[in-house]
Amino acid sequence: MSTATLPVADDEEQLAIVRRRSPLRLLGMAVMLVLAAMLVNTLITNERFEWAVVAQYLTVDAVVAGALLTLELTAIAMVLGVLLGIVLAVMRMSRSRLLASTSWGFVWFFRGTPLLIQLIFWFNLSALYPALSLGIPFGPAFVTGSSNAFITPFVAAVLGLSLNEAAYMAEIVRGGLLGVDRGQTEAAQALGMRRLHLLLRIVLPQAMRIIVPPVANQTLSMLKNTSLVSVLGAADLLHSAQIIYSRTYQTVPLLIVAALWYLAMTSVLSVGQYYVERYYRRGDRSVMQL
Amino acid sequence: MTLAAPTPLVRARNLRKSFGPVEVLRGVDLEVDAGQVCCIIGPSGSGKSTLLRCINHLEKLDAGQIYVNGELIGYRRVANKLVERSEREVARQRAGIGMVFQQFNLFPHMTVLANVMEAPRRVRRDPPDEVRERALHLLDRVGLPDKANAYPAQLSGGQQQRVAIARALAMRPLLMLFDEPTSALDPELVGEVLETMRALADDGMTMIVVTHEIGFAKEVGDQLAFVDQGVIVERGVPDEVLANPSSDRTRAFLSKVL
Numbered sequence: 208m209s210t211a212t213l214p215v216a217d218d219e220e221q222l223a224i225v226r227r228r229s230p231l232r233l234l235g236m237a238v239m240l241v242l243a244a245m246l247v248n249t250l251i252t253n254e255r256f257e258w259a260v261v262a263q264y265l266t267v268d269a270v271v272a273g274a275l276l277t278l279e280l281t282a283i284a285m286v287l288g289v290l291l292g293i294v295l296a297v298m299r300m301s302r303s304r305l306l307a308s309t310s311w312g313f314v315w316f317f318r319g320t321p322l323l324i325q326l327i328f329w330f331n332l333s334a335l336y337p338a339l340s341l342g343i344p345f346g347p348a349f350v351t352g353s354s355n356a357f358i359t360p361f362v363a364a365v366l367g368l369s370l371n372e373a374a375y376m377a378e379i380v381r382g383g384l385l386g387v388d389r390g391q392t393e394a395a396q397a398l399g400m401r402r403l404h405l406l407l408r409i410v411l412p413q414a415m416r417i418i419v420p421p422v423a424n425q426t427l428s429m430l431k432n433t434s435l436v437s438v439l440g441a442a443d444l445l446h447s448a449q450i451i452y453s454r455t456y457q458t459v460p461l462l463i464v465a466a467l468w469y470l471a472m473t474s475v476l477s478v479g480q481y482y483v484e485r486y487y488r489r490g491d492r493s494v495m496q497l
Numbered sequence: 498m499t500l501a502a503p504t505p506l507v508r509a510r511n512l513r514k515s516f517g518p519v520e521v522l523r524g525v526d527l528e529v530d531a532g533q534v535c536c537i538i539g540p541s542g543s544g545k546s547t548l549l550r551c552i553n554h555l556e557k558l559d560a561g562q563i564y565v566n567g568e569l570i571g572y573r574r575v576a577n578k579l580v581e582r583s584e585r586e587v588a589r590q591r592a593g594i595g596m597v598f599q600q601f602n603l604f605p606h607m608t609v610l611a612n613v614m615e616a617p618r619r620v621r622r623d624p625p626d627e628v629r630e631r632a633l634h635l636l637d638r639v640g641l642p643d644k645a646n647a648y649p650a651q652l653s654g655g656q657q658q659r660v661a662i663a664r665a666l667a668m669r670p671l672l673m674l675f676d677e678p679t680s681a682l683d684p685e686l687v688g689e690v691l692e693t694m695r696a697l698a699d700d701g702m703t704m705i706v707v708t709h710e711i712g713f714a715k716e717v718g719d720q721l722a723f724v725d726q727g728v729i730v731e732r733g734v735p736d737e738v739l740a741n742p743s744s745d746r747t748r749a750f751l752s753k754v755l
Contacts (some may be wrong), residue, residue, distance in 0.1 A: 388600075388602075390598060391602060391604065393555055393598065393602065394596075394602035394603075394604070394661075395604075396588075396591060397591055397594070397595075397596035397598075397665075398591070398592065398615070398616035398620060398664070398665070398668060399588045399589065399592025399593075399616060399620040399621075400588065400616060400619070400620055401584055401585065402584060404619060404620070408615065408619070409604055412606050413606055487606075489606060489648070490605045490606045490607070490648040490649065490650060491605075491650065
């Protein structure tokens, strides 16, 4: 290729750059603008949204209490789910066939049945076992009590949500652990580290980079899935809204109240996710300024 | 491992190891005296890395015994059986044997200083101030005094490998194992790592080095072992083995790498 024959602009000549236009993109933007205008219009002009009612109930005690219960259930179920999930993931990777297949069976069952069935099942545990006792297997019992007294809606909700979560978390954690290079384990072992030290200080912190994004998704799902416990009569956010609109028949505004609360809580969690992810990416080449 | 170092420091007898149907070690004997540098060369797949990894029990043996400082590694003799030691005891034995890997294997989520301090702090449980001082001194010794707060990803391969050497030394090992320490490095970075290893040898560290650097083996090594197909074909003073190999297999290998 010879450059000698190509016309070359003079040094002092500044040529303006014109970017390519895409007619399709312009069309898409126009459609979106029209749709957005329609949405704003209907939100303002359709009086059946009853925004005054939304505002009136947004911060009433019952709704706030419901939102707090929803947060509480989410936090407890996620913590228990993650801890049990780590145990299940480690079991699954064990050399023992028995431990590995127990973990597999747990995941198979709790992932394979609807959460709603699991919740109702735990709530009705007393139909299967009228009395619960704590003691030596096949031996004497130390404490015995009525299942009905023990399995409150809250306990059933925690049991159902956390066991179900653990099944998903087991797979997420296992994926994270497998994603850490084998050389890390060997280097730690060669330094004389023992299993728990190695897991907690070397492998898990690195697995967290892989684990955190799906766990954040799970947390958002959990926050919304707690609404299923309304069938048990636990006074979560949705159930609190339902109680009010069953009395006032203002169904839509109260559903909007609940939705706004869910949206606010998931938004806060998303911000938290950003910072947690950034923390576990420390040491990454992609996020460091050299 | 507080006994006075007997001679030899490392004694391996009749090591055998299979991966599935493949017998990787087929009766290997090795002796390394305290303060000696033993280089192991051989074609890839010959079993030289496996041999090294058996010495700190990263690989379990099928047969044979390894003694380091007079102590049977990984197993305990009970009557006429070798019973695998508990995790705690294996960890204690490994803590006294440093290892440097081909892929460095630094902990990427920790700073350089934290990499070096982790095991002395939490395995040896030495006092933090003393560990910190030792770590900084070692980083100085491997030529990286200003990298203590960097993360591994910010370092070149050669720098990472020198940190890995400092990390192993921080455990005050009585033996250092090197598994192809320069094979993953860009050619211009090989020299700085070999220089660090040479200084370590000059200080009297007992070292077993699996390497392709024949020049290093010749200059620094006290002993050279040529491994092929799971056996040590030849073992001796590097100059002699390199100049007058007694086996055809050694000769054929050397003609390819020299």
